[in-house]
Amino acid sequence: MDPVVLQTTVDGLLDTFAGYVTNVIGFVVGFLATYLIGRFVLVPLVRRVLQRRGFDRAVITLADSVVAAVVVVLAVSIGFMSAGFPRFLTAAATLGGAVALAVGFAAQDLVGNFVAGVFIIKDKPFDVGDWIEWNDNAGRVEDIDLRVSRVRTFDNERVTVPNGELANNAVTNPVAYDTLRQQFVFGIGYDDDIDRATDAILEEAEAIDGILDDPAPSVRVTELGDSAVGLTSRFWIDDPDRADFVRTRSAYVQAVKERFDAEGIDMPYVHRQLTGEVEVLEDVADRAVTADGGEGE
Structure with a gap:
């Protein structure tokens, strides 16, 4: 092989390899920088804001999980952009929108109960241990999850109630006050x-x-x-x-x-009085026989 051609091939391979290395380094730097900032700055900041506003622990835990997931997605997107693939963000957004739409149609009831659980935890219409009544049902709340609430009836049965049913219907809490x-x-x-x-x-x-x-x-x-x-x-x-x-x-x-x-104070019960005539079946039968005999003559 011609030394010039060989040198050109080697140089091309080195350039290609250097380009890949540059892309990998750009991805790692962009990913780590974004992830570290989100993990150690954004997540704690969101947690402190929710704690100061008095949100329940379940809401804070949920927010931590959601923000952490957003940070990972954002870090991957920034990493690919830093590696020289600016179209990745557009493609990821399109794919994410399609997936979100499909999941939304498939699990709309699940998502509705999930959102209702967040509002129940935030608004606190009832707490664990309260006695509640809803839709001709009654019991004591044992657990409030993000999707369902578990109620023990007064017959010692456990009822798992979707949070959407409790959030969208009237719930009576007889023990809400002193x-x-x-x-x-x-x-x-x-x-x-x-x-x-x-x-x-x-x-x-x-x-x-x-x-x-x-x-x-x-x-x-x-x-x-x-x-x-x-x-x-x-x-x-x-x-x-x-x-x-x-x-x-x-x-x-x-x-x-x-x-x-x-x-001697009377507590009367309801009285019913029947009026009319009562005939004995034998008398009715005798009259019927007499009538038939008379017709036969």
Whole structure:
């Protein structure tokens, strides 16, 4: 081979190799510089901002993961640009948009529950340990995840509820405040003394430890039923845990029932009166036979 041609080939290979080395060095430098700045500056900065604004730990952890992923993608993009491939960013953005669109259509419910979980953790309509009611369901919250919340029912069953259902529907939190008002309707007979029954209901409420004196219990006539006069008792309980609420309510109703029995106050139940005629089947059959015999003659 001609020495000149050989020298030219060697020089070309060296130039190509030097170009590759330059590209690799550019990629490594761009990637490391971007990654280190993002990892040790951007991520801690986002974390401190969220902590100062009082966000929950789950939200901060989620933000750390998202920012870390963004930093890696950005570092790879800057690395390729530093290596002399400026079109990589455009291609990556196009591919990323297509992937995001496909994933969004395939997992829109999952993404919706995920976003709802973020808002539940941020807004705190309820906390772990709270007793909540939603869509004719009730239970105590055991865990709040980013996708689902786990609720233990009062029959000791676990219900896994998508966060979207809790975020998009009305949720009642009876233990959100320090006190809870309850009411119960006591029915008395029309011939009974309303004032006497009212005094008995209030005295029994004041004797129950779980019922507060302030606000004081109250009784109002609210119903004139078919067989009874309805007296609605409204009372407040402190630190409204469901177990205490059920026990207090049961003790109160039982005490009023026993007081009414002792004082001769009637608690009537609904009466139904049937009117009309009742015929015995034998009589009907006899008349039918008689009628047939008469026709035969």
